Amino acid sequence: VQQDCLEEVARRDSAPAITCPKPGSRRCLSAAAPDGIPPMLAQSRLPSLLLLLPRLRAVAPGLAMSSATGTVTVQQPLNYRAGARVQPADGGQLEEVFEPATGRVLCKVPCSGEKEVDLAVQSAKAAFKIWSQMSGMERCRVMLEAARIIREQKEEIAIMETINNGKSILEARADIDTSWQCLEYYAGLAGSLAGEHVQLPGGCFGYTRREPLGVCVGIGAWNYPFQIACWKAGPALACGNAMVFKPSPFTPISVVRLAEIFTEAGVPKGLFNVVQGGVATGQFLCQHPDVAKISFTGSVPTGMKIMEMAAKGIKPVTLELGGKSPLIIFSDSDLENAVKGALMANYLTQGQVCCNGTRVFVERKILDTFTKEVVKRTQKIKIGDPLLEDTRMGALINRPHLNRVQGFIKQAKEQGAEVLCGGDLYVPDDPKLKNGYYMRPCVLGNCKDDMTCVKEEIFGPVMAILPFDTEEEVVERANATKFGLAGGVFTRDIQKAHRVVAALKAGMCFINSYNASPVELPFGGYKHSGFGRENGRVAIEYYSQLKTVCVEMGDVECVF
Numbered sequence: 001v002q003q004d005c006l007e008e009v010a011r012r013d014s015a016p017a018i019t020c021p022k023p024g025s026r027r028c029l030s031a032a033a034p035d036g037i038p039p040m041l042a043q044s045r046l047p048s049l050l051l052l053l054p055r056l057r058a059v060a061p062g063l064a065m066s067s068a069t070g071t072v073t074v075q076q077p078l079n080y081r082a083g084a085r086v087q088p089a090d091g092g093q094l095e096e097v098f099e100p101a102t103g104r105v106l107c108k109v110p111c112s113g114e115k116e117v118d119l120a121v122q123s124a125k126a127a128f129k130i131w132s133q134m135s136g137m138e139r140c141r142v143m144l145e146a147a148r149i150i151r152e153q154k155e156e157i158a159i160m161e162t163i164n165n166g167k168s169i170l171e172a173r174a175d176i177d178t179s180w181q182c183l184e185y186y187a188g189l190a191g192s193l194a195g196e197h198v199q200l201p202g203g204c205f206g207y208t209r210r211e212p213l214g215v216c217v218g219i220g221a222w223n224y225p226f227q228i229a230c231w232k233a234g235p236a237l238a239c240g241n242a243m244v245f246k247p248s249p250f251t252p253i254s255v256v257r258l259a260e261i262f263t264e265a266g267v268p269k270g271l272f273n274v275v276q277g278g279v280a281t282g283q284f285l286c287q288h289p290d291v292a293k294i295s296f297t298g299s300v301p302t303g304m305k306i307m308e309m310a311a312k313g314i315k316p317v318t319l320e321l322g323g324k325s326p327l328i329i330f331s332d333s334d335l336e337n338a339v340k341g342a343l344m345a346n347y348l349t350q351g352q353v354c355c356n357g358t359r360v361f362v363e364r365k366i367l368d369t370f371t372k373e374v375v376k377r378t379q380k381i382k383i384g385d386p387l388l389e390d391t392r393m394g395a396l397i398n399r400p401h402l403n404r405v406q407g408f409i410k411q412a413k414e415q416g417a418e419v420l421c422g423g424d425l426y427v428p429d430d431p432k433l434k435n436g437y438y439m440r441p442c443v444l445g446n447c448k449d450d451m452t453c454v455k456e457e458i459f460g461p462v463m464a465i466l467p468f469d470t471e472e473e474v475v476e477r478a479n480a481t482k483f484g485l486a487g488g489v490f491t492r493d494i495q496k497a498h499r500v501v502a503a504l505k506a507g508m509c510f511i512n513s514y515n516a517s518p519v520e521l522p523f524g525g526y527k528h529s530g531f532g533r534e535n536g537r538v539a540i541e542y543y544s545q546l547k548t549v550c551v552e553m554g555d556v557e558c559v560f
């Protein structure tokens, strides 16, 4: 037993059944797909929660028996500094945190002020002195241990994420998988970070050292709270940096568990700290003179503000922003796969995914057949309690966001789009879910490129279908957007597939699939969707700096 768990959970008789991955399974992306579950979400199944109880009690006392929807309250502090949960030194305004599935308040979190932000940064600075002096192999070992603990505690973390975010437990498990995989991947790279040796005339030489930046700030969005934190912490820590992370005020819970796991794994106390709050806390972080880098995931308007603040301190930034990505379905596609691809491109996490392919361009020849099939499958999606195993769509993040998505659908109708299915609020039969933030996934037909629903990021389960006639035309229309995060193409013609993705102005492209995110592949946007990359070897560049050392072996040549 290594911690006071943050959850004080009321006991209930009917706990949801829990499944776990096969121990040692590499990743769910490549796993077989039992029960028709998409391979990227598939898990091998274990029996019920009862079999896991001894281990769950050990790692998370109080969480094990009954982490069911509608029962959890959070009582422990959600700030983390110098290796422990703390109350913020100057916590001001309280933010209510909701359980999207029920609309209940899970806790009220004090927003960290300037003093708490400074304490967190100072704590990170102190730990940086130790961590940055360790060898890559030493850092690798600690990070592997953190990955191992996450893998071991995957079920509890996934439950926490589902309760705070509203996404289905099936998806939350896949998120936790990509989280520990990310730490494992960068642990692997930590030991091989190196510079170059360059021979110069007269026996002189130079060499380069890849050095960490210092204290890095991570600011996260609410749609993938734990995963976003790992995608930033992985490369940052591998390079020898320390981090202060601020999650979205809507989803403050799971990242504190990550901080505890890092401490349990053996990082110096203070290496990974968490501050809580919204705009003001984020600003204190970005403006802090001892912060060396900002990595931000969120909306385009906030990204612009972050960049302005970073510019004043000449701080490098990584911006992972929004999108309105095209998915192009040619008539020679495997129709079954194309339909599945469109569903995966639009409905994960209730459609609240930055890289979603929400503009679905369909070659006119197959428009009717494709649309009919997509609508049929969309109508069958099981909405409801996100902790139930058979739920495929949970609740949106909060009431204002649900209203915003509904507003987009209303406006789409006013502008001439046709609602082919869904788009209305969904009220589950279960009384405890009556105040949750549910809606039916929506397919819009009769869409035109200049409609708001086609131009703006809706960030909800809303797919717009747009017919096209030629390759040239569709590429031009696909690129006619300020965003450039992702894009996809379905076709059996291999030359056409590569030609089209080469022409797409987007950072993450898919051929005959959509929304896979293996940690080995860089992820990030073009244009207003941001710059810098997460995942893959290249992320090392964004969390390190190169020092050149020039060595003279003879006498100094002096012109004076």
Ligand SMILES: NC(=O)c1ccc[n+]([C@@H]2O[C@H](COP(=O)([O-])OP(=O)(O)OC[C@H]3O[C@@H](n4cnc5c(N)ncnc54)[C@H](O)[C@@H]3O)[C@@H](O)[C@H]2O)c1
Pocket (backbone or CB within 6 Å): 219, 220, 221, 222, 223, 224, 246, 247, 248, 249, 277, 278, 279, 280, 281, 282, 283, 286, 297, 298, 299, 300, 301, 302, 303, 305, 306, 319, 320, 321, 322, 323, 353, 354, 355, 457, 459, 485, 525
């Ligand atoms: N490209 C990606 O990898 C990626 C991933 C997930 C989400 N997103 C995008 O995130 C958006 C949804 O997330 P959101 O609603 O949380 O975004 P948001 O921009 O409202 O907030 C993101 C984070 O920034 C903080 N913040 C807000 N104003 C700030 C300021 N002035 N200074 C510093 N910090 C500030 C918020 O508290 C939050 O932690 C969507 O546009 C989505 O596409 C992008």
Ligand SMILES: C[N+](C)(C)CCCC=O
Pocket (backbone or CB within 6 Å): 223, 224, 348, 352, 353, 354, 355, 515, 516, 517
């Ligand atoms: C894991 N996905 C589905 C590729 C989402 C990445 C993060 C975007 O919001």
